[in-house]
Amino acid sequence: MSVISTISKWSKQNYVILLLPICIFNLLYFGFFYEKEYREVSIRTEINCAQSTEVWYVYKEKFSEKRFFSDRKEIGPNKDYSYQFQIASKNEIEYIGLYWKTEQKSFLRIKSYAFTVDGNWLTEKKHRNVLEYVSVGSETTEGEQGVKVQSKKGGSNWIMLNTTESLNKKRHSKVRHFIPVWANIFILIITVVFLLLNPKKEYFAISRVTSINGTKVLKIIFSIWVFIMPFWTMISHVLMALTVVVTTYLEIKAKKQESLLKVFKNNYLFYSFYAWLLISSIVTDSPSTTMKVALDYSYFILLPVAFGHINKEKLLKVFEFFEKGVLIYFFLLSVYVINNYIKIVPEGSFFNFVEACVERFWHTSYLSLLLLLLFIKNLETPLRNGFFQFAFYPMALFFMFMVNARMPFMVGILLLVIKVVLILNTRRRKFTLVVLALLSIAAITFYFSVGKNNVHNITSKGTSTEARISLWKASTNQIEKHYLFGVGHESTQEAIGQALEKNANTRFRNYNAHNQFLETALGNGVLALLLLVAMLVRFLRKGGPYAFCFAISFAFLFMVESYLNRQAGMIIFTFWYCFFFKTDVKRH
Structure with a gap:
């Protein structure tokens, strides 16, 4: 009864606080979490073979162990055959494969691969992207006529087709919902308990703020930025531009233009890294790719400016x-x-x-x-x-x-x-x-x-460790040939694919190096690698415990993943590097 009595005496503020978390959580859930509905899809391959071959499709839905097979077709030797199959599934597809069976060792050539959801056929233009991997004992080679899969033995062989991800994207639509009832009840109970344990806490102190200056605006922008980062990383583009504009305005208004010059001086490694990326891209890439590099990596030049005015305590x-x-x-x-x-x-x-x-x-x-x-x-x-x-x-x-x-x-x-x-x-x-x-x-x-991950079957990709080792070897081989400027920002995957051994499971996959250090050296040369390492070493030498842990963490993480290849990885690394540089690194 005492709890009910306490609740009955709550003020309007308490009831607002009671409902506020439910409203905020439901808005976040509706805005950033969604389910997917899928449409049926048809696939088509154009194939030929050296001798009579039996072929059939197989696909598997996610969250199900059942596999679905098409009817088997017999195709004659040395003839092009267009093999089409409609996948009557309303669920996400995990993989699509093609079985082929011969009496003795032979080959199967895939000349093209296409799929359609709405009647418009989308054909994979690059032969090397047609398949993902093949069964153990098969070898793949790429030529003008398509991808040739050579089997060293008779019987059934397996080919995993490589467009499942893009296929699922074309056939799905997003469906949004609010938080389910049971979760809302849970949030309500937790909020009630919190209010009972903190009866005298002031919740709306922010409402007493009478003036807003430029520094407070910066703090508000940064607070929104970091809060929303897990939900919507890409909003960083807008918020970074906004903080740069506000910071520049405040520095000019205070007649502290020298502070901006100091930002460039303190972050010389960031700017040197960015400059070399542009130089190497100009040498190796097309003008459009160079422009893309300039925009994608602009965080390295703009984020230090964004952090230029806000102080350590507010951060x-x-x-x-x-x-x-x-x-x-x-x-x-x-x-x-x-x-x-x-x-x-x-x-x-x-x-x-x-x-x-x-x-x-x-x-x-x-x-x-x-x-x-x-x-x-x-x-x-x-x-x-x-x-x-x-x-x-x-x-x-x-x-x-x-x-x-x-x-x-x-x-x-x-x-x-x-x-x-x-x-x-x-x-x-x-x-x-x-x-x-x-x-x-x-x-x-x-x-x-x-x-x-070491369990193998006929559809096995091999372990991630095995794949990484083969990717690292291929990357190293290409770096030795292109150590000065690299192979170009958008040519790393193709370079790795060319250097992989013919029987490697990753042969025709669009893999990056899965190692940021190798990825940087391969794409932009050894100097870019040295500058990236120097950024981390600076934290290790001059940073406090927080900056040290940040650097040591990314030193290990960069060994197994090319984080800077994705916008999310780029944003997280550059933002928090600047954060710890501002709060936990000695400048001199």
Whole structure:
């Protein structure tokens, strides 16, 4: 009765606070989370072979273990055959394959591959993009007539076609919903409990702000920027331009143009890196590609200016908004996953289902970066400092493990070890035991995480580790030939494909180097690589613990992923590099 009595005495402000989280969460959920509805699709391949061959299609839907097969067709030798199949599925397709069967070793040539959703056929123009991988024992070669798949033995062989992602994009439409009822009830209960535990807290202090100056405007923009970053990374384009304009205006108004010159001086590595990217692109790329490089990498020249006027103290307060944004995003993502799991009841692994749901919105390694930034933010906060501090780390690490983000998981373990060092540096014995335990857990988890990808079958791609090794070898071979200016910004994938061994599973996949250091050297030359490394080394030499952890984290992450190839990775790296440069690096 006391709880009901307390609630009955609440002011209007309390009831507003009670409803505000539900309204905000529903708007965020409706705006940034969606489900997909799919239309039927038809596919067509033009093929020929050396001898009589039996062919048939197969496809598999996501979240289902069942495979669907077309009727088998017999095609004669040395004749072009157009083989069409309608996929009567209203669900997302995981893969489309082509089986072919001969009595003895032979070859099958795919001359073209196309699909249609609305009657307009979309044909893959590049032969090397037609297939993704082939069955073990087959070799692939590319020629003017298409892609030739050579089998060393008779029987059934397998070809995985390579346009499933673009095909799904063409056939789906987005459907948005508000948060389900059960989640709204949960939010309501949590809000009531919070209000009961904090009855005297002032919630609308911001309403007493009587004046807004340029510095406050900057803080507001940065706060919105970091809060919305997990939901909508691309809004950074607009917010960066806005902060640059406001910062430049404030510096000119205060007659501190020398401050802008100081920004260029302090961030000479950023500007040198950007300048070399442009120079190498001018030498190796077309004018249109060079313009694209100039725009895509403009964060390296504009973000330091955006951070030019705001001070360290205000930036550290802004960090709190980032933490709230990340936590709210992961809560809503959890609601999305649970709600879809209840509706679909998928077959197979729950972990695979979670990973597939996450990848609708984020690459799992990139989303894990946001959690690692929270690891860094709370670096010196004691673990016993509240339930959140104690529970956050295992929950974050479990998420990374669940979505198969192996390197972020290992970096998370490393950051946790560094945190323990900072907190328990006087308790050597206890510290040693904790470190050994954490490293053991990391090693075991990493082993099993890799192990679950080592199961091969007729449709296996090979392990991600095997693929990366072959990509790194191919990249290194090409870097030796193009060490000065690189092969060009948009030619790295083609260069890697040409250097891969003929029997490599990744032969015709549009893979990047899956290593930012190699990707940079391959695309723009060794000097670009040295400048990128110098950025991280500067943090390691002159940074405090937060900048140090940022640099060491990206040093490891760059070894297994080309983060700067995607806008999300570019934004996260450059924004937080500038943030820690401003808050935790000595200038002299």
